[in-house]
Amino acid sequence: MSHDIAIVGAGMAGASLAAAIGSRARVILLEAEDMPGRHATGRSAAFWSETYGGPAVQPLTTASGATLRDGGYLTPLGSLHVGRAEDSAQIERLLGDFAGSGVDLSPVDPATRIPGLRPEWVRGIWEPSCAYIDVAALHADYLAAARGAGAVLRTDAALVAAERRDGLWHLETRAGPVEARILVDAAGAWADEVARIAGAAPVGITPYRRTMMQLRTDPPAPSGLPHVIDINGRFYFKPEAGGRLWLTPHDETPSIPCDIAPEEWDVAVAIDRLEKVVDWRVAAVERRWAGLRSFAPDRAPVYGFDAKVPGFFWCAGQGGFGIQTAPAASRMAAALLLGQGDMPGGVDAARYAAARFSR
Template structure:
């Protein structure tokens, strides 16, 4: 893969969620000394999906490349630059996945995939599962899988660490600055924004649900990104449920999940409803469905909720994120399709943006010897959606 000459380059990153700031931070650290400007359409950073997540770090989750990025992110989560953080980024919680007899196939798959990423991920007895999460109705369950190292992420602190890093390197972060059109003449981009024109050598598209919209404004063919709405809401936590009990979910992670959160419990129907890019709002029907499912599977007896929200998890057609220069237009860099794992993969995803943009290949932090998992670069770069002929998707 050819690399760009990024020496002293001016780079504009579009989007101030976790994808944009992690990419801006990693790009700014490169020895070629690029100048970074992150622009965010909203008046505050992380207003959209980044501010609406369940804040979990789970190794047994997502596609193969996602798992490799999660592994490669561990280093930053455990040893972030001390000058950029004021406390830990992770707090161990554990994730418990339970299965009914009719979900045996999914259990076997999750167990095999889990063992491949981390030998600590193992089957436990139903009795042990109920010890960990007392409200479970044991009589309907046949299997349970536990990932003890799964952790809560301090999303605000993680996001802020990248923001601090960008500012410390002399970069700029501009809110209330929406990219309206992008044109390229004489080897430079002109980005027309709601706050005036910007010039750049390279543009990074980290616009989340608006990733394809931004690409089209730059004359780049869209990837076919699909924003899928996911609902979350809070209910009161009974004293019988420990505050640090594991996140507990149906084995497919697609039926419901619950996570104690202080005096409350975060609940979700794990819904995936296609949506236009927008300021997502929860639907009553999704909340009602989640309450039914959770009350059937547990003794929580939910009757009312305290608050609710929704966010858009945006997926590429193969559900793996898309990172790297657009084939044929290497000054346009994709960093989109983070789906349901954009927080836990952010340190490595940002680094990969910088590596592929400025060096043309992944750096040593992605070596399987260091992470424990091979990263298939071809499965993450945009070229996989641009091939023509018999091998096309």
């Protein structure tokens, strides 16, 4: 059976796009693993922040907010950007970057919101809209919506070869052959590899390791603690159930696409940075994991048809913000892909076009 669209990757990017396409086209999702969401989607730090990813990403995040809130995927959290006196320029830059964007940011004394904060951390910016996001429910609902609209999900179906003949992609996968008019690259860390298989020039999607851990602290993470992020991007932490804390050193170590694992050095660095911010004692590291965050060279996501290879569509480079932008990004991508449908308000699709990398 021939399909209209074959989407390589059934993580958040591929699943949300398939759901946004709905019944307007015959879609097949090709997932390399035995189940969708094993990599970036399943290892998300699970928060929604309008400033995360910077001004280039914020329109997609903001445009996704209503859908996520109305769907019950968000739980209020709040985010506190913290710095020392010598970080004042970075604090002012954050305020300037989002001036006029509609994102609510205000200077605060961070000591009023973080018990045990060490005295040198005197600068703070409060971002009240930041929220927990139920990643598992969102991903599952997108997959269910896609299936309900007729999409086919094929697992253990890594792409092996791709050839375009007479306006049709002839794909070889680990699960057998597939034919489709359009091939969508939503393969996350493997996006450039999929492009090479299809004969498209890679755009420079680079995977980076991000380390996360769950800690038990003494005293336990305080009730009402917000998401706390260093203005210089060297750590963030957020509370979890049972008084636990999720912490990252905000590392970005280039990696090959793989089933990434954490490094003990990064865990130690994160704990050292935390102990320089608060006077809590780390009683135990209960869990540690790592994920790959994949970026294009300019750090903005890539959506749109390839400039040189007909029928090849990019849906890649979502970095660490692919989940929080999924509602708006998938709607935008579906409109570009099908040549029909409304764009999300406040989003300029040209900013994310794959053609910006054509040579």
